Amino acid sequence: MTCQSVVIVGSGIAGIYSALLAKTKYPNAHISLVEKSEQLGGLLSSTKIEGHWFDYGTHVPRYTGDSDIDALLFSSINLSDYWQFQNINAANVGPFNTLYTDSPNPFLGSKTNTQLAQQLLELTQENNDTRYHEQNFDSLKSQLDATYGPNLTKNFFAPLMNKRFGACLSEMATDSHKIIGLQRLILGDGELMRKLKGSPRLDEILAFASQEEGLSPFKNIYPKGDKGIRVWIDSLVANLEKCGVNIYTQTGISEVNMTGDRVIKSVVLSSGQRIDCNLLVWTAPLIMLIRSAKLTYMPSTRPIFRTSSLYHFVFPDPPKISSNYVNVHDPAFSSFRVTLYSNLAKTTTDEHRVTVEVMHDIEAPAPSRESICQELYDMGIMPVTSRPSLTHVLAASSGFPVLTPAFKKEMGEQEKLVETKIANVVTLGKASGTAFFMADVLKEAKCKLNQYFERNFDDHNEDNIDKSRQAVSNLSS
Template identity: 25%
Template sequence: MLFLIIYLRILMNSTTEKIFVCGAGIAGMFSAYYLKKSNPNLDIVLIDKSDSVGGLLKSFQYENYGIFDVGIHTLYQTGIDQIDEVVLGVLEQEEWSELPGDIGGTYVNGILQTGSPYIDLRNIETNEKPIWLGELLEAAVVENDESDNALEYLVNHFGNSLATKVMAPILEKVFKTKASELNTMAVKLLPMNRIVAFDDLPMQDLMLSSKIRSRVAIPNQRNLKEEYKSNKKGFYPKKLGLGFYVKAFMDDFLKMGGHIWTNSQIAKINISSNEICSLNVIKNNEEFTVENVKGLCWGAGLPVLSWVLDPGFTKELNFDPPLKNAIVNVVTSKNVDRFKDLQYVYVLDGGYSIFRVAIYKNYCPNMDNELNKISLEILYLKDEEEGLEDKILQEMINIGIVDCKNDLSFFQLEKLTAGVPRPTQKNISSIRDIRNNISAKKINNLICVGSLAEDNLYFQSDILKDALKKLKHFANI
């Protein structure tokens, strides 16, 4: 502890200009690394309130059963060298597995769909299907993009029948909120902007229309023509576990002279003449003042920043509570070949707490052992906690992950503290109010990165592109 205090005193009283990066998820990690690599003379401090860096890229380590991720993720090329060289350059090329596309499935209406992650109307028995398809084609012709909420978006995109009878109930199941109260972003967070409606042969011709293509998916994603595929490759470490990747990332950052403070948080931001001049930082329950702050890159969520900058304003905001979130890591003796080459499966049936299933062998074919590892992402409400493990087990049986409890050689429920913010109109509106309030303060050496730092900013590639644009201006590089 004495060494830590001495180290902190030296750094905090140093006359070298320091940039703090708050939040050590993918946006914060990239920002800290990029700034240090671009300007080695800067003192870059990456700070996070948890006891380790990585955010959702962390891994769990279990005796006898090895590594599981905190929800398995793919790292994608962005096509921008300044990003890809940082994010993917941490590991050598031979240390990456290049994934054969983004191969996903869906469990809906009691059926495991392996052809596409989008809902397959061909599996729904109804006499109304001709009406649904007629409304869908009419919506494609009219192409009305003006939507105030998720329900309106679905109606404009698919027609009234499909929207209200198929799509909206699924959104409401996942986010436990009426579709009319959800922001349009909710549709983008799930495979909900397209449906499967036609067999492969007619669909190949229909794909020629961009209006149809934006609404209707090919029934077997593996048959998608090259011209329609993304040219951005996805990667996962050959050595199982994104925690391995995070360690390599941070080892490089430290070798360059960067600093990492865990178990730390910014308690106060001191501003003079529209510039952040110093920070009050709490580390291991000790509060220090850091002088000579050149700037602050905030990637720990706008509500937290708002609370530090303007607690009175933040108190007046009205947020819908987040969904509780957990990861269930399992090893099963049952063969997982039922999932074929699927990397993940969305579970969209009503009443299920399982939201997503990830099959490790299809991310990491070079796994060190033959364990059938699967991770389940769970979304639930507080009043659904009782009996949650038994409920998850029954859902696993229904989906076909196991036949019975005896198929499980390992089952570990990990409850995550942060929860999942609901993409409701109320929450998105409050985030916009926060952004506007922060912007009105005109703090010249503050930038915000990460999820929802800007409107509709959620996906990894978009987050990194936004961060790069701001970092270039921020550091005058």
């Protein structure tokens, strides 16, 4: 079979990358990108509020280190329009309201941590090596107990995970702490951390005291000016248009037409338009595909997401710190992450934009804007005398999954159903439940799509790969 028509649903970074990859590999194919919102980009988007641009929280693209992915996403942008930096320059507020500007990783080495000696003792116990490598943990609690010791589990992880996800550790799936940046801790100064990280086991779970040490070789980029991450998405959208991808916004898939042998032949948009399809790439929640394809399915649980509310502020004064963003690891605060645009974009106006992300129960009212502004003062991020001239609260459409074993099982069952009932679909992106962070989402997308192309399309040959390289370099010209 030759690749004639690919329909991609969802235009976050997974969908945009998939469209660029499909079009460059199969320049003659009809590639369609379908997005339910008004604009493309998904979480990598910016909104204009009363003349000020705000992102969906911190989203700083970093080169993935995979030359094919990086070529598609970065080679055509004009790098002089972007700041480029290896050091992300982020801070964190650790437990006991300790503002630590040397790293975004949780800092627990402060004098106010009276449990520190016990925590260090438990972390370094010899028998941890064996327990840690068993890896058969039945919950996050047993994983953290074996990995970090009972004291850190009880006094650091439990209250924080409860605040962010509204669940206790024994209800959460293994590794769920990683999606809110709790994988690596800092328990002391540079010398201590270097010494501890000498152990391969501790190296995986502890961070250097300073983000200047152990820097990733891959650059981060962020647009200059005040339009935020939208600048990058706009340039990718221009590339999609330039290479002939058909873009449909404010619409979804209302019908998936299949033959008896499980093959999708066409899809119908909510507008009624039919599009031929010999591969469907699905990056939106799988349950929507299950419904559109009219597959019989009874979910075993309802996946729960924490709402992410975005509190956008404009202050007349600059932040008190020079960090680009701040991770908040103190459960006393509702704030989860603070983005400081005047540092990140190095803008030189008298107006300083700040976004605070807050994770909360979908049913519960969001904290008041006054209380979140007060947190910025209390954490020492904004000067107490600075009163915001703009405050705006927005519920982000996509929240953080509460990763319980039941959630993971449900996502696995949905994926299995789709794979067994539909022959020509590839499921990708954060919504598929197998990757979360941008770089992981992209690497998974590349791998799954290339596997599909190689197995199913006769025109996947070296000639095409050469054409694809040519197409990528054409985009930059």
